[in-house]
Amino acid sequence: VWPGLTAFPDFSDDVTHEWWYDNLKRFHDKVPFDGLWIDMNEPSSFVDGSTVGCPDTELENPPYTPGILGGLLRAKTLCASAVQKTSSHYNMHSLYGLLEAKASARNLLSVPLVGADICGFSEQTEEELCVRWTQLGAFYPFTRNHNSIDQKPQDPPVFSPSGRSAMKQSLLLRSSLFPLLYTLFHRAHTHGHTVARPLLFEFPKDVRTYGIDRQFLWGKSLMVTPVLDPGVDYVVGYFPQGLWYDYYTGDSIRSKGEELRLKAPLEHINLHLREGAVIPTQRPNTTLFVSSGQPLHLVSSLSEDGSAGGELFWDDGESIDTFETDQYAHVVFTVVKNTMTSEVLHDHVEASYITVETASFYGVKVEPTRVTVNSHDAAFTYRANQVLTVTDLGLNLSQNFTISWI
Numbered sequence: 001v002w003p004g005l006t007a008f009p010d011f012s013d014d015v016t017h018e019w020w021y022d023n024l025k026r027f028h029d030k031v032p033f034d035g036l037w038i039d040m041n042e043p044s045s046f047v048d049g050s051t052v053g054c055p056d057t058e059l060e061n062p063p064y065t066p067g068i069l070g071g072l073l074r075a076k077t078l079c080a081s082a083v084q085k086t087s088s089h090y091n092m093h094s095l096y097g098l099l100e101a102k103a104s105a106r107n108l109l110s111v112p113l114v115g116a117d118i119c120g121f122s123e124q125t126e127e128e129l130c131v132r133w134t135q136l137g138a139f140y141p142f143t144r145n146h147n148s149i150d151q152k153p154q155d156p157p158v159f160s161p162s163g164r165s166a167m168k169q170s171l172l173l174r175s176s177l178f179p180l181l182y183t184l185f186h187r188a189h190t191h192g193h194t195v196a197r198p199l200l201f202e203f204p205k206d207v208r209t210y211g212i213d214r215q216f217l218w219g220k221s222l223m224v225t226p227v228l229d230p231g232v233d234y235v236v237g238y239f240p241q242g243l244w245y246d247y248y249t250g251d252s253i254r255s256k257g258e259e260l261r262l263k264a265p266l267e268h269i270n271l272h273l274r275e276g277a278v279i280p281t282q283r284p285n286t287t288l289f290v291s292s293g294q295p296l297h298l299v300s301s302l303s304e305d306g307s308a309g310g311e312l313f314w315d316d317g318e319s320i321d322t323f324e325t326d327q328y329a330h331v332v333f334t335v336v337k338n339t340m341t342s343e344v345l346h347d348h349v350e351a352s353y354i355t356v357e358t359a360s361f362y363g364v365k366v367e368p369t370r371v372t373v374n375s376h377d378a379a380f381t382y383r384a385n386q387v388l389t390v391t392d393l394g395l396n397l398s399q400n401f402t403i404s405w406i
C-alpha cells in the first residue's frame, strides 16, 4: 500500500469480508499463492484526518490522548469521527488490523509473523543504530531490513567490517535458533500461542513485568534483552524470580525478581534461558534452505530440581498443511534425574536426515564421572560454571535416545 494511492475498505462491515474473499479468490485462481503478506494494517494517510479537516467534536479532542504525534488521534490517519459500519473510527482504529485478519482467515493467515523495518525506513540510518536494530530484529518473528527510496543503502555489506560482522553474527544466531522458531510457529498455528511474547504473558503474577517493553521472550523460555540506547556497552534487564542462564555460556543467575546490569558490547545481544527448557538449535548456514539439514544442538537449562523439557516440530519446510496431512515429525525432549530422553511421538522421513550432534546441559551441579548415550559410554566435558556438554553424538533424530550421567 501507499498512502494516497490506496483505498482502505471498512472491514467492520460483513459485506467487505465477502468482497475481500472474492478478490483473493480471483487472484488465487490466477496465481496459486501460499500466503498473504498484509502490510500497514490500519488506514494510513499523508494528511491528518482529511484534506478538508475534521469536525470539532469530542471524539476528535478527547480529554486524554497519547503523548505522540502532537497528541492528535487523526495524525496520519482518518478523522476519529469518521463513520464505519460498526462504530466511529475512534472506536474502531485499533481493531482495523484484527478485522482485516479475520476477513483473511478463511484462506490462511499468519498473524504471528510480524516485525518492524530493521534499521528504520524513513530517513538516514547510521551504523550503531543499524547494528543494534539488526540484533533486535533477528528476534522479530519476521526479520526484514527495509529501506525507503532515496536513502543511503543500509544492508549489512555497506558498513565497516566490525559492524558487518556483528550483523552477520546476529543473523546466523537467528538461523541457529530456527528449529525453535519453527516449532513456536507450529504452536501458534495449532494452539494460537504467540511466537514472541511479553514477559507478562509468562509471569502474570509478577506485576513488575506488566510495564516491560524493552525485553521479550521467544516462547516461554528464551529472553531477549536488546540495547535500545546509543553509545552504551551495557543494558539493564529485569529477571523474573527463578533461575536463568546466559544462553551463550550457561552461567547461571538466581533472581529474586530484580533488575540486573548486563554487559552489552556492540557485537553482543543478551539472551537468557529460563530454567526448565530444552531448546533445539542447529549449526547455521547462509540460508535456511542449507541450514535446515544441519546437525542439531540441544540446549537444556535445568531447573533447581534438575528437570527440563522441550520439543521439536519438523517437516520439509515447504509443503502446506503438513500437520493436517501427517507429513511431519514431532519429537519431545525431557530431562529428569540426570537423564535426557528424546521420544519421537510422530515420525516422518524429514527427521531421519537429521542428526543430534551435541547436547549441552546448563546447571549440572555435580561433575559427572560417567556419561552414557543409549547405555554406551560417551566422551564429555564439564565446565566449572556447571555446564555439561556431550559432543559427536551422531544420533538419528527419528529414533528415541537417552543421554544419562552419574
Ligand SMILES: *[C@@H]1O[C@H](CO)[C@@H](O)[C@H](O)[C@H]1NC(C)=O
Pocket (backbone or CB within 6 Å): 284, 285, 286, 290
Ligand atoms: C555452509 O555450508 C557450506 C557447505 O557445507 C560450508 O562450506 C560453509 O562453510 C557453511 N557456512 C557457514 C557460515 O557455516
Ligand SMILES: *[C@@H]1O[C@H](CO)[C@@H](O)[C@H](O)[C@H]1NC(C)=O
Pocket (backbone or CB within 6 Å): 343, 344, 345, 400
Ligand atoms: C519412541 O518413544 C515413543 C514415546 O514413548 C514410543 O511411543 C515409541 O514406541 C518409541 N519408539 C521406539 C522405536 O521404541
Ligand SMILES: *[C@@H]1O[C@H](CO)[C@@H](O)[C@H](O)[C@H]1NC(C)=O
Pocket (backbone or CB within 6 Å): 352, 353, 354, 396, 397, 398, 399
Ligand atoms: C534414521 O533412522 C531411520 C529409521 O528410524 C532410518 O530410516 C534412516 O535411514 C536413519 N538415518 C540415518 C542417517 O541413518
